[in-house]
Amino acid sequence: MKGVLIISYYFPPCGGPGSIRVLKFAKYLRDYGWEPLVLTVKEADYHVKDTSLMNEIPPEVNIFRTYIPEPYRLYRRLTGKQMDEPVDISTVPTNHREGEKLREKLAEAFRATLFIPDARVGWLPFALKKALQIIRANDGIQVVFSSAPPFTCHFAACLLKKITGIPWVADYRDPWTQAYFYPQRPPITRMLEEKLECKLLKEADRVVSINEKILKDIREKYDLKKGKKWMVIPNGFDPSDFEDIEPIYDDSFTIIYTGSLNVRMNPKYFLEAVGQLCVEKTDFARDVKLVFVGRTASDIAPLFKDTRIANNIHLVPHLPHKECLRYTFGADLLLLLIPEWERSEVIMTTKIFEYIKTGRPILALAPEGEAAQLIRKLNLGFVVHPKDIAKIKNQLWKIYNLWKSQNLQVLPDEKEILQFDRKRLTEKLARIFNEVLEENIKECQTVEN
Template sequence: MRKVLIITYYWPPAGGPGVQRWLKFVKYLPDFGVEPVVYTPLNPHYPLQDTSLEQEVPNGVEVIKQKILEPYSVSKLFSRKQTTTISSGIIAEEDKQSLLQKMMLFIRGNLFIPDARVLWVKPSVSFLKDYLQKNNIETIITTGPPHSLHLIGLELQKKLKVKWIADFRDPWTNIGYHKKLKLTGRAARKHKELELEVLKSADQIVTTSFTTAEEFRQKTSRPVTVITNGFDDTGRNAVDQDKSFTISHIGSLLSGRNPLNLWQVLGELKEENENFKEDLKLQLTGVVSEEVIQGIKTAGLEKNLELKDYVTHNQALVLQQRARLLLLIEINSEVTRGIIPGKVFEYLAAGRPIIAVGPENWDVNRILGETGAGKVFGYTDGEILKEAILKVYRDYKQGEEGVITRDIMAYSRRNLSGKMASLIKVGWE
């Protein structure tokens, strides 16, 4: 079995969706004749941690850890809260930013290009150059964000002529928060130059969304393949559904993800239907902004609202299965059309109906359409959104489970790992 080196910043005990993708690929790639070796920082700054994920690291997998010069460790001395917020990609609108946040954003955007982990590039290239030669590894994979990791792949390819796959979990210059980094003209040009060099140099480009793939195909002649995120169909126990009509959202709901039309529709249903009023539980798990909470209260839903703090991945899976209806919400913007949240695939596996609110022509619409798992609505939809929720509520009152029957296995982590293994093996004898 031949080895492949995976260069990733996020690795257990990191929490959140960023770590899941390659943790699962590492789990299943050996089933397809590929032995993964992982390279990751020894002293990273993770905004979220989930120590339960350490138990999912396969026994025997080689994980190499090297120290990183982490600027966020320094910025925490000035403001731990702002450091965690910015490093998570959570950036307030201009008129709501403090002077400290504005200063930190300017430094982050203009002194650390493409991101705060760029100082890890040079020492990593020096270390990995020798490691790859000594261990006869000829294929490497970089996964971003942070996109500075792609610069490690770029340099190693130049020095060793290794085969290099660049995996983009999110866009680079088109990512939602990019324009909030207070970039100078010079810094903005540098980002685009680096992105283009990576796209034109990597042997294979992988994206998690269809929109990002099309964007990249306009910039490079290199092959671009979509391999979405997915769900793990092992280790999931049967869970009884809530007695309440629980509408659940798992993950951050910040100011930009505030579908006032959805809260209004739920408020109207509550006023129009006494049973709905008694049965409804709106469960939001994770960081929720004050603007979202205020929008919910204004719609008259305060007594139906249940707020829960960040939970472990396994706890999140249980909450998804217990819910009667799952919410998926994305910022209403052109640049978010290509964002497919990782949780949509776990929602599929939970087998509960999905109501999504997001931008026009959102990639998620394609996945929900293929699987029959739910429907996407816009931020101005009213009556059709109300009718969709009512349909799920009627099923609930009639004792229907609401389990999806259409095939979703194309999005299982194991099947997706087979697709990734096929890309890795291109050119292997």
């Protein structure tokens, strides 16, 4: 069986979409002739942990974990945060209009100036050393696959290709220098990072991303030609995750949101619309129940104390993945939040596809972009601009009345949905590995001749 070295910071026991994407690839690659060897970190400062995901790693898959110096531990000390408070790129302020303290500004300036490509760059020497050891001990490794962010993973993979000649496939789960969460770097730092990204993109044998928009933007930014080098493998769902699910039902009009809430994934406009409806419509106030499952940042928590809606809100802390699915299956309406930030139109989270698999209606509060287009294309529910309180309120009232009359349902295109099966998506990745391997063999034969 051919071997592939997977380099990923996010991997179980880490929870969240980045970890799950890589986990599912590792889980199914053996079915398509590729033996995954995973290089990741140990004792990482993960913002979400889900130890239940460890049970999905096939026993045949070798996992190698190395030390990483985690800068967010220092960040907590500098900013006065609790040492057990989750911190990641989504909760670190990116501008000075969000009311952060002076020491938070200083910590962010330090991060934006010195950490290239990201705050996990300290892992680079440890990852590179271990990767070379793995390759030398396993002659069958014929492709390197890295998944980012953090983009330190791509940096390490590119250096490996330079040293060993093994072809490299780069996976962009999010944009890099074009991301909506990209830090405000000094001009010289940004220029250096963009040069690094461009160089790495040119070195990669294939560049994979979750949607075409990300790839198109990259090509246009760096004037790179379109071709077979650029491949889309979206996020998806694993049917095995949905076996033996016992939904958590409620007699209320239950609206479920799963995932993190923070300064970016912020429900304030949605909650304001619900608050207004609760004041204006007593039956809605009586029947509606809002369930938020997952991690809530401290600056979001005060929103739930609004007296108009406080009695309608039920907060559930982060749960193991399969437990979380019990809530989504029992929902009358699933809430999807896509923030209106610059370049947020490319966001296409794993949550969308797991929502899709439940067959429950989705209310997407999203700007025009990839997520909104998918919801409409597959007839999955309703799309409203995330900051238009009046339209959110009107749509909620319509949906509520459909629920009261027992007519709230969606009829998605089942054949279209099957394309997002994780096993099918892994098959596509395996075909990419086969292509780059074949090209590498031909190139080596040409050099020898």
